[in-house]
Amino acid sequence: xxxxxxxxxxxxxxxxxxxxxxxxxxxxxxxxxxxxxxxxxxxxxxxxxxxxxxxxxxxxxxxxxxxxxxxxxxxxxxxxxxxxxxxxxxxxxxxxxxxxxxxxxxxxxxxxxxxxxxxxxxxxxxxxxxxxxxxxxxxxxxxxxxxxxxxxxxxxxxxxxxxxxxxxxxxxxxxxxxxxxxxxxxxxxxxxxxxxxxxxxxxxxxxxxxxxxxxxxxxxxxxxxxxxxxxxxxxxxxxxxxxxxxxxxxxxxxxxxxxxxxxxxxxxxxxxxxxxxx
Numbered sequence: 001x002x003x004x005x006x007x008x009x010x011x012x013x014x015x016x017x018x019x020x021x022x023x024x025x026x027x028x029x030x031x032x033x034x035x036x037x038x039x040x041x042x043x044x045x046x047x048x049x050x051x052x053x054x055x056x057x058x059x060x061x062x063x064x065x066x067x068x069x070x071x072x073x074x075x076x077x078x079x080x081x082x083x084x085x086x087x088x089x090x091x092x093x094x095x096x097x098x099x100x101x102x103x104x105x106x107x108x109x110x111x112x113x114x115x116x117x118x119x120x121x122x123x124x125x126x127x128x129x130x131x132x133x134x135x136x137x138x139x140x141x142x143x144x145x146x147x148x149x150x151x152x153x154x155x156x157x158x159x160x161x162x163x164x165x166x167x168x169x170x171x172x173x174x175x176x177x178x179x180x181x182x183x184x185x186x187x188x189x190x191x192x193x194x195x196x197x198x199x200x201x202x203x204x205x206x207x208x209x210x211x212x213x214x215x216x217x218x219x220x221x222x223x224x225x226x227x228x229x230x231x232x233x234x235x236x237x238x239x240x241x242x243x244x245x246x247x248x249x250x251x252x253x254x255x256x257x258x259x260x261x262x263x264x265x266x267x268x269x270x271x272x273x274x275x276x277x278x
Contacts, residue, residue, distance in 0.1 A: 006050040013043025021094035024167035065116040070108035076139045096146040126201040133194035144183030144253035151176040151250040180249045188230040218270045222263040
C-alpha cells in the first residue's frame with residue numbers, strides 16, 4: 001500500500017537521524033550536523049506529504065482516525081526537534097526526542113485504528129479544535145518528559161562530579177527547569193481546551209445513538225484524570241514555590257508522562273466509543 005510505503009520512508013529517515021545522533025557519542029564529525037538535519041528534514045517533508053494526502057482522501061473528517069492522531073503528534077515533535085537543533089546544534093535533543101517520535105509512529109502502525117469516523121459539517125470545526133488541542137497537550141507532555149529526563153541526567157552527573165560524556169551535550173539546569181515548568185502549563189491549557197471542545201462536540205449529538213460518547217467512557221475518564229493531575233501540579237507550583245525549582249518540577253513532568261501513557265493505553269487497548277466510526 002502507498003500509505004505503508006510512505007510511513008516506512010519517513011520512519012527510516014528519522015531512524016537514520018537518530019543513528020547519527022547516537023554517533024556523537026563515538027566520534028566527531030564536521031558534516032554530521034548538516035546530514036542529520038537533512039535526513040530529519042527529508043523525513044518531515046515525506047511525513048507532511050503523507051498527512052496531506054491522508055487528509056485530502058479521507059472519507060470522513062480529515063485526519064480523524066487513531067492512526068492519524070499518533071502520526072500528527074509525531075509530526076509536531078519532529079518540528080520541535082528541528083527547531084531545537086537549529087538553535088542549539090551542539091545539544092543532543094535528538095537522543096531523547098527521536099525515540100519518542102519513532103515510538104508514536106510504531107504505535108500508529110501496529111496498534112492504532114486507521115479507520116476515520118464521519119462527522120456532520122456543524123461539528124467539523126469543533127472536532128478540529130478538539131483534536132489539535134489534545135495533540136498539542138500530548139506534545140507538551142512529551143517535551144516536558146524529555147526535559148525532565150535531561151534534568152535528572154545532568155544533576156546525577158554533577159552530584160557525582162563526573163565529566164560530561166563524550167559527544168553528549170545537554171542544556172543547563174536553569175534552561176531545563178524553565179522548560180519543565182512551561183510545558184506543564186502549556187499541557188494544562190491545551191488539555192483544558194481539548195476537554196471543553198470535546199464536551200461541546202459530544203453534546204451536538206441529538207441522541208445517544210448519534211455518535212455521542214458516554215461520559216463514563218474509559219478515554220473520557222482517563223483524560224479527565226490527567227487534566228485533574230495537571231491542574232493540581234500547576235496550582236501546587238503556584239502556591240508552593242519550592243515545587244517550581246530543582247528536581248521537584250522534573251518529577252511533575254515525569255509523572256505527567258506516566259498519566260499520558262495510561263490515557264493512551266486506555267484508548268488503544270480498552271473497549272471505548274471515543275474516536276470510533278459514527
